[in-house]
Amino acid sequence: MKTFYLDTSSSYLFAGISVDKKIKNEVKLKLDKELSSFTLPQIKELFTSCNMDPKDIDKIMVVNGPGSFTGIRIGVTIAKIYAYSMKKKIVPLSSLKAMAILKDTSYDYIVPMIDARRGYVFGAIYDKEGTAILKEQYIKRSALEVAMDDLPGKSVIVSNDSFDTEKEVLPYNADIEEIICRYEDLEGINPHAVEPNYLKLTEAEENKQKNA
Amino acid sequence: MKDTLILGIESSCDETSCSLVQNGCVELATVISSQIDIHKDYGGVVPEIASRQHVKNITMVLDECLTKANKTMDDVDAIAVTYGPGLIGSLLIGLEAAKTLAFIYHKPLIPVHHIKGHIYANNLVKRLTFPLIALVVSGGHTELIYMKEDYSFQKLGGTLDDAVGECYDKVARVLDIPYPGGPLLDQMAHQGKPTYNLPIPLNDDSFQFSFSGLKSAVINLVHNELQRGNEINKEDLACSFQKVVVEVITKKTMKAIEDYDVKNLIVAGGVAANKGLRESLTKTCEEKGIDLTIPPIKYCTDNATMIASAGYYAYLHGKVADLSLNAKSSVPIEED
Numbered sequence: 154m155k156t157f158y159l160d161t162s163s164s165y166l167f168a169g170i171s172v173d174k175k176i177k178n179e180v181k182l183k184l185d186k187e188l189s190s191f192t193l194p195q196i197k198e199l200f201t202s203c204n205m206d207p208k209d210i211d212k213i214m215v216v217n218g219p220g221s222f223t224g225i226r227i228g229v230t231i232a233k234i235y236a237y238s239m240k241k242k243i244v245p246l247s248s249l250k251a252m253a254i255l256k257d258t259s260y261d262y263i264v265p266m267i268d269a270r271r272g273y274v275f276g277a278i279y280d281k282e283g284t285a286i287l288k289e290q291y292i293k294r295s296a297l298e299v300a301m302d303d304l305p306g307k308s309v310i311v312s313n314d315s316f317d318t319e320k321e322v323l324p325y326n327a328d329i330e331e332i333i334c335r336y337e338d339l340e341g342i343n344p345h346a347v348e349p350n351y352l353k354l355t356e357a358e359e360n361k362q363k364n365a
Numbered sequence: 366m367k368d369t370l371i372l373g374i375e376s377s378c379d380e381t382s383c384s385l386v387q388n389g390c391v392e393l394a395t396v397i398s399s400q401i402d403i404h405k406d407y408g409g410v411v412p413e414i415a416s417r418q419h420v421k422n423i424t425m426v427l428d429e430c431l432t433k434a435n436k437t438m439d440d441v442d443a444i445a446v447t448y449g450p451g452l453i454g455s456l457l458i459g460l461e462a463a464k465t466l467a468f469i470y471h472k473p474l475i476p477v478h479h480i481k482g483h484i485y486a487n488n489l490v491k492r493l494t495f496p497l498i499a500l501v502v503s504g505g506h507t508e509l510i511y512m513k514e515d516y517s518f519q520k521l522g523g524t525l526d527d528a529v530g531e532c533y534d535k536v537a538r539v540l541d542i543p544y545p546g547g548p549l550l551d552q553m554a555h556q557g558k559p560t561y562n563l564p565i566p567l568n569d570d571s572f573q574f575s576f577s578g579l580k581s582a583v584i585n586l587v588h589n590e591l592q593r594g595n596e597i598n599k600e601d602l603a604c605s606f607q608k609v610v611v612e613v614i615t616k617k618t619m620k621a622i623e624d625y626d627v628k629n630l631i632v633a634g635g636v637a638a639n640k641g642l643r644e645s646l647t648k649t650c651e652e653k654g655i656d657l658t659i660p661p662i663k664y665c666t667d668n669a670t671m672i673a674s675a676g677y678y679a680y681l682h683g684k685v686a687d688l689s690l691n692a693k694s695s696v697p698i699e700e701d
Contacts, residue, residue, distance in 0.1 A: 189457055193464045193688040207469045222413065223454055226420050230458050234465040237424040238438060345424050355413040361406065 155205070156212040156337050157235075158329055159196070161228035162220030162248040163267065163313055166192055169329035170203045170210070174337070176330040177203040188227055196231070208239065212337055217245040218350035219275035219289065220267050225349040233344045242341025247350065249289045251332050252311045252325045253279035261306025262286065264297065265325070268314035275352055278304070283335065291352045294318075371680065372441045372466070373673025374427075376459030377451025377479050378505075379404055379415045381422040382669035383430035385441070389677030390488055394434035395670045398422045401545065408544050409534070416454035423462050430669075438470050445475040445676020447482060448686075449693030450505070456692035464688050475676040476686045478701045479667075480506055481518065483633035485675035486664035494656065496627045500618050502642070503634030504530035504547070507574045507614075509621045510698065516678045518698045521621055522572025529610060530636045532576035536583045536606055540599050551639045554607035557600030561586060565609050572617055579609060607641045615645045622655055631658045638665040 160167040166188065169179035180195050200207060215232035218225040236243045252265035258281065267275040274294045278287035278301070287300055298320060301308050310322045368387050375382040384395035400418045404410045431437060446463035449456060467474035484499045499510040507524040527535070530547055537546020563582050567575040583606055590597050622630060630650060636642060637659055650657035664671060
């Protein structure tokens, strides 16, 4: 099985190609606002470095959020068009689930966090096996940290955002091979049906709900 | 000569559209997914909602377009996409889609300026004849452009503040006309009389426009009348407003035609659907022997047909981008 993996949900581009669950090559780059300019050129280089054509891929995995709204849309649009064109299905994956995969196995609980501004984060709590103890949500960071205090084992925050916290924080450096290994066998969905997972309404929708 | 098939993709505001156009003038299929009913509830386009809708729709719109034309991506020679100006989040969806297709199928990627697309909408009606003056009037633009030949654009002037369509929508809001108010305001104008006295905006010899003063004049007039306890005759106010707008646009367009000694005028953009403007330009052009082209309503609003048409001529002029092409919220027509 040849799998293409893409995550543009943050200011980083994480992309990789694996063959039979072994990574052929990967890209890990901090791109910030240059995400749109660099993502496809980097993907093209990735395929070239693997001596592969986009048409060789069997499965497409994409991180569909939560995270940067624009970032998620870039990745999801590429994946949707790619999968639609190749008549393949997409395995959408939560950014937080991907972040919960750590090489270091000494932690009982992993708490991925993505800054959602104004004291809020997109966050969740997972155990070592990737089972959600606290499902992904848009939550006050302080509330998530309180939830961490109640955990019966050793826990760590995983994030590429900087927070003022006393908790242990590990930077997120995607273990793309392990993410593919763990999730590529999930049943894919029709690309038309794949949508970003924003976990949050737009401000206009929130205001409309408030005023309803 | 072999036919050239261009896939056009447009997502600069609240319409997701794909189109297949042959040789810049033969429309094989066009699909437009409009979000107008969604944004209606908010009184205008909400950029984040628009972006979300584009992602949702993009593959379905592309699929429907290819199916309708009975073509596959292998039949396409090049992919033309609107890269600006427009809402950045919206533009990015069409752009990433186009770049992905260009990458997968190893096809040329053609960047198209949205306004150039609007101008080339006329090419779908009849082949453009040069030199010409293009009047671009929409929710985001009010521009006079001189074209000496295909794909050559010289901006003569534009709005200094609000675009004409934007002004229509804002005035409509003051008159409690639901979004999108412009077309309704145009309808009402035809039922009224020009009884209100409004200033002709930037009534000078330049090719610049200004509509914010006129908009303020309408707002002040409405407030003053309401404070005095007088009822507003909305049809009459719509008619008075439309009269000065049409007058100033017609006057400056005709001046451009005379100054640049051209015999062809084309009108482009959403406000080209405005009945009042169409009537005024048709009458004046007939009097002066000017060949006027106004596209049918379906080509006036945002669509990918015009992008594919403009894309064909851009392609002939060697305008090809690589995969690093980025979206731009604003880009002068001459800079492209």
